[in-house]
Amino acid sequence: MGTLEALVAQITALSGDADLPGLQSSLKSAAQDNVMRASAGGLLAAVAALDAAAHSLGCLYLLEAKARTANAQQGDRDFLESACTFLPACTPRQVRMAPEKFVSLCRAVKAHCLVLDAPKRGVAPLRAAVAALCPSTDHLSPIHADFFQLCLLSKCYSAAGPVLDADVYTVDPAKTAVTPTDVLLYCYYGGLLEIGRRRYAHALELLLTALTAPTMVPNAITAACAKKYMLVSLIHSGAVPQLPKYAAPVVSRMFKSECAPYAELAKLCGQDKSPAELSAFAVGKQADFEQDGNMGLVGLAIEGHAKRQIQKLTQTYLTLSLADIAQQAGLGGPAEAEVAVLRMIDAGEVHARISERDGMIRFSEEDEAYHSEATTTALESLIARTVELAGRLQTFDMAVSSDRAYLTKTELKGQRSKESGDPSGSGAEQLGGL
Known part of the structure; x- marks a missing residue:
């Protein structure tokens, strides 16, 4: 039986471009796997003795073997630090030779980050891992969803921006080991990040992609996407559009069976109920919404409904009192109406001026320079x-x-x-x- 020292020597000697296929065949052999399992305690030291860029393939196999023996229930800080150091430094050409191993290592990094309550520690390494595994920015990988999940838990929404902004067209299991579940999770976590960034249009695009993915049976990810999709639609436009005809029948049925409270809220919004009435309904269904973790989005949907009521008034009136706005938009009073209008002005959703002297609001047309260089x-x-x-x-x-x-x-x-x-x-x- 070989030794770990002999294996490290082999990795050092065979990491040239011409020798990598032979090295990979050796690393994949049962004999070498037995050596790594038997020498689990020395694997991190072996990785530290190698150059992460020059010996990426060998380091990957050693770290992945360590991940299989590390205590994932309690977390292993030494393993996590070693893996997080390796991922940004590895050579893409080498790690792409073993996509399944690379994905397994990244999954272990995420798992240890969660157990150790340190999701932010894995954000930068997994972002580097996405770039290392994918041949181009339009490829989808299983690491995308893991990276997005860590960004959500650590509230590092901006860190996910460049990855979210890239247009993903290619799903190639042979190159990135991606599965149908990975596609759904990419859409779900990506949609949540875009909601956090207030980019509702792109969030809806991602969630709709999950809802129209081919499927024969219902699943929890699609159900969660459906609920988020309905709420974000209410926030963004005030109505939930019908699913495209190419959506699977099981998803259409899910909208009725799994999303009844959300469909009822959408119906009330369509009937121009007041914010007070919508809030009362939300309180009555609070247990359902909280169980899904959607109470915050419900509040934003109700707030968005009030904003649209105010925007409708701008199409009819040039001048209106705060008291009239509060009455016609179903708000609690002039003070609440003033706060709502000020927020909309700051967000560029309406163009108006409020007179402190008489409590009147004067609406104006949007002054948009479409001939600008930025446009x-x-x-x-x-x-x-x-x-x-x-x-x-x-x-x-x-x-x-x-x-x-x-x-x-x-x-x-x-x-x-x-x-x-x-x-x-x-x-x-x-x-x-x-």
């Missing part, structure tokens, strides 16, 4: 992204159209339709059956 830059960026996305869609369409399995299934379904005399088995319905 031109934003428009050019949007056009460039649209062109890029169109190119990706065209490439994907060509790949699907020439896929042998797709063509075979389409042809067989067309033949069965002809044999049965049913002309509906062609065209769009054929696509829907795939």
